[in-house]
Each structure stands twice: as structure tokens, then as C-alpha cells.
Amino acid sequence: MDSEYHIISTLVEDKPGVLQKVAGLFNRRGFNIDSITVGNSEVEGLSRMVITVRADKKGLEQVTKQLNKLVDVIKIKDITKSAVKRELCLVKVSIPNAKARAEIIQYSNIFRANILDVTEKTLIVELTGDKTKINAFISLVEGYGIKRIARTGLTAMSRGV
């Protein structure tokens, strides 16, 4: 069966070991999590996890049902179709010369990225967007030499009510 990326938003209790349980369950059922982001939700004591995973329909149904069985998991929703998606990325780029510095700053402006740190030899750029945008920026500055990349992984929210 065809597998595709799914974005699953889960509301879980903010307790030790919950991340391990959720991640472990994906692993045990044979899925490789592409990214997982966790943070406080709108309800105190509950966290929201946004998980992106490649899965076919049957596999996804099974893993969702298994997740639902975890006592600490309160709600699960596949929001792939309706979601706004964002990822934050920090890129440390080398600056071979002054011209390069100007170019990188220019590109950053076009991508609405922020410069967080400047030294003689490097720049740290902060960029927010979906996967494609971030990948596009990275390939654009690759030529100057990328020192480090740190990406948060996708977080997402369904549109409307």
C-alpha cells in the first residue's frame, strides 16, 4: 500500500515517560517518526505532541488505535489535510568574504528570516516556514558553507474551528 506523510496531533498528559511511551509505540509497530514536537497546550497539565510519520492507511489506523489505548493519551487527530504547518530552523552559515555576507543577509530578507548572530566568519539565521521553504533556503546558502543546522521539526494546527 502507498505510504504517505501524516501529521498527527495528540493531546497527552504532561507526565514523565509519556514521550517515551508514544515514541516507543511508533517504533514497536514499525514506524519511523520523521519529527516530533512537544510543548504545553492550552490546558494546564496537558501537552500537545505533533508527530509526522510516513505510514499507509492501515498502518496509521493501527498506530492511532494503539496510541488511543495509552492511558496518558487523551486525544488524537490526523490533521494532515487541514493543517497549517511551521518549522523553525537555525542555520549557521560561513562567510567566505564581505560580498557573501551581503548576499546571505539579502536572501534572509527575502525569506523573512532573522539574523541572530554575526561574527567575522559566521552568521546565524533563524527561519520559520514549512519544510519546502526551509529546504529552499538551505540549498540557497549551501554554497557558502553550512556549519550547523538545527531544526525543530514540524508543528501544526488544524485551520478553522
Place this chain on the structure above:
Amino acid sequence: MRGGEAIIESLKNMGVKTIFGYPGGQTIPFYDMLYDADIDHILVRHEQCAAHAADGYARASGRVGVCLATSGPGATNLVTGIGTAYMDSSPIIAITGQVPTHLIGNDAFQEADIIGITMPIVKHSFQPKNPDLIPSMIKSSFEIASTGRPGPVLIDVPKEVQEGELTGFDDSLIDTPGYNPTIKGNLRQIKKANDLIKKSKKPMILAGAGVIISNACCELKELAETINAPVMTSLLGKGAFDETNELALGMLGMHGRKVSNDYINESDLLIAIGVRFSDRTTGRLDSFLPDTKVIHIDIDPAEIGKNVNVDLPIVGDAKNILSSLNKTLKGYAASDEVNNWTNMIKHKKEELNPRVSYDDVPLKPQTVIKEISEVLTPDSILTTDVGQNQMWAAHFFNTQKPRKFISSGGLGTMGFGFPSAIGAKVACPDDPVVSLNGDGGFLMVCQELATVREYDIPVIAIVLENRTLGMVYQWQSLLYNKRHSQTLLGSSPDFVKLAESFGVNAVRITKPGETKEALSGAIKDNEPVLLNVVIDSEEALPMLPPGAGINEMIGEYKLEKDVI
């Protein structure tokens, strides 16, 4: 009140009378408090057996079984037992000691992250960080372990929490908004099931452990008799339906009764209740029920459609759903077509009755099982180990009542038979309890002979001795060119002397008739006893080879009617 006392008090509040355990460094405070408590503790001789005994206790009684071990190796020794209970949806509570909180994470002596280790094989786990949490956590553990689809719950109690004083005894349930099992079946789905049943010309029922767990055996009987459908069971479903009933076909699957395996694909409707369609039950999936509509009733939505495609799922408690379904079927009488079908199956069942009568020496295992069934009353409990002994019992022994056939189905744990019988006997002291073991599995847990002697638990342990690890040996014979790699046990102990060295009486049995005699004597004596039955090396046949479809059994199927 201190933490350990709170554990004991909470267990008593939950109706616990007996716990199975083994002390160690990090549970000394608890055991000190247990010293004065009026709760029974059975000291097993290996922690794994504490978990199996708690499991046997739970399966025999339907109540939660409790086991206890210390931190580190004590806790890891419980793991096999917890996994066994998890796979077979058995409600047990495992309480482990843990190193003091300030040492957790320091690789302290006998420290193991037992919560992390058991995560995939527990329904839930708790670690009280202060003594005040203990009453709530224990109560919630019982709630979670025993409701919905039951399963094991672990409570890991750091040493200083056992010793700490409670500020108050508050045992209100912990809020678990993510836990709300569906009990009531959807009425529209039940209506649809009624329609499918009325349309069906060749219905069949497959009952699993879910029927037993939800105490739905009477409802199942009513359904089967109303719609006149033959009933098969899974291994753990044995006892859900009286196997001496004329509608009972026996077990389905890898070592199932031939009539079940041969005719299931001819049915036009399968009503599956509380089964998970394990690979051992279905054989190769693409040749399982190719043209049959499937109604699947289960309390666990994750089981629906996991292995077998389902036409009509009904999520909920089997008892609840079956009684609603039976109500909708009031006044229904099976059509002639259904009656013809069921008569044909009943006829085939008689024809395919497996042979159990032999007078060979060395003994045929079939004869041994036959003699056991001649002695055991319907209320007797038979536990099995894993392997050939289990399949012979499952195949040739007719179980009549629920909770009377206890076996490790999902995990297939060797060494389960004997300790689970100890738990079953503690739970049901008035019923005879017999455990059927092979010589391989029994040696894994034979130290529990000390336990049955010490506490005078009159369990009858049958050890079938063929000096092989028979099931693997059989696979090697049939599928690996008879290369019997590491499955010949060679020099086995003298099981009679072994038992006697523990102070347990034992009998060596070699001829037909002796099993029956020794077993009825043992039941009368009401003493722990070991029956060492020497058997012929015999294969558990027929069987489904791996990758075969449900009706592609191999091996000769000897029939009772051919006995001259």
C-alpha cells in the same frame, strides 16, 4: 501510617487476601510492615513464578492477582510474567521496590528502570514519589488492570516512599481522562448484526478469551443455540463454550480440530467474539475466510481490522453486546438451510473425532489426556505449559466451563504451567487443580515444588517426560530435515526423586490406566503431588506449517472411529 502499610491497607481494601512475592534489599521496609499484617504472602522461589502465580490466580478467579518483587533483578525477573499477562489480557498488579528516589539514575546497587523496561508490556504504570500517592495509585491500578481489556499494571515504589509517613489516607481514583473503555455496543451495529445473522445460511461462531473475561458464556450459549451455529474457540477461548455441547467444534488454528479448520472457510458468516485473530488461530491471512462475512465483537477497538478484514465491527463488552443481540433475536428460528448446514457440520464432527484410545507402551500422550479428562470434573482447573503438552491438552481435552483451562497463549511462555496452577489453586481452593507440563518447561520452574510443599498447596503437577523439547523437535523433524539441533534433553533428572527431595510425593507412570488411577488418588488425597508420566515421542499432529492456509493441515489425523 507509613507507605508500606498504605500498600497493605490499600490491597486489603481492594479485597486482596494473598500476594505472591519474593523479598529483597529495596523491599525490606515493606516486608517489615508485612510481618504484622493480616494478609497472606506466598513466598515463591523465583520472581517469575510470582507473576505467573498472580496471573493464574487472576485467570482462575476473575479477580486481580498481585505479585511483588524487589528492585533490579527482582523486578526484571517479573518481566516474563508481566509480558505473559499482557499478551493474554490478564489483570495483575506487579509491585516492585525501587532504590531511594535520590539514587534513581545513579546506577545504584540493584537499580533497574523497570518502568522503562516494562513500558511495552504493561497497560499502565505508576511510581509514587511520595507516600500520600500510594492509596490512590493502588486503587487506580486495580481499576485500570481489571476494566476494559484487562492487563498488567506496575507500581514501582522507591524505598524511602515505603518508609515515609502519610499525611492522610486519600484513595480517590487518579484522574485519567484518556482512559474510558467502551462497554456498551452501538445499537445500530447490533441491529446490523441481527440482519447479517438472519441473512446467513452457514453461520459459525468463533469465541475467544474475551467471552470468558466478560463473563458472557451464558449469552454465548444462548446465541449459538438460538441461531443454531457451530462454535469454535481460540486456544484461550477454551471454556467459553462447553466443548461437550453438540454445537462445539473445538479449537481452531495451527493445532486446531480438523472439523474447525476444514469447514470455517465454508461458512458465509463468522461471528467472532473476544478474539484477536492471532497468526496461530488464522494461518495465512489471504486464505482465511476469503468469502465469509465477519462480525467482530471486541472491547479493544485496536483489534478490529488489525489482522482480519471485518465487515461489521461492534466495539464493547461481549456480555453487554451479546445480551442486546440476543434480545433482538427473540423469536428467531434458524432456517432449514442453517439447520442443514449445522447438521452437516455436526456429522463431520463425529466423523473427524480425533483418536485418543491407545494401549501402547510407552504411553501415547493422547491416552494420558484421555485419562485426565476421565478423572477431572467440569469444575477442575487444568493449566498447561507451552509446547506439545499444551497443544495435546487443547486438542484432546474437552473444557466445559470458563476459567478452567489456563494456558499462556500469546507469549507462549515455557514455565507458565506449574506456577499458574499454584495461583489458580490459591484462588479456587475447592476445585482440583492440575498442571500439565513437559519435562523441558517443568525444569524451568521446578523449584516451586518447595512453595507447594511449604504452603501445602495441593496442586497436581503432571510432567510428561519424553526427554525432548518436543514442539521444536517436531518442527525440526517436519521442516528442518530432522536436524534436531539442541532439542534432545539427554540426561533428565529423576522427577520422582526430585519431587521427593522437596518433600512432595511423586509417582512414575508408564502404562495405560495408571494416570487415571494416580490422578484420582491424588485428588482424593488433596496433597501436592507430581505425576511423572513417561510418554512416547509423538508429534502434535495435524498442524498448520508456517505460511499455510487454515485448511491446509499436514500430518495424519488419526480418528477414534478407526480404533478396532
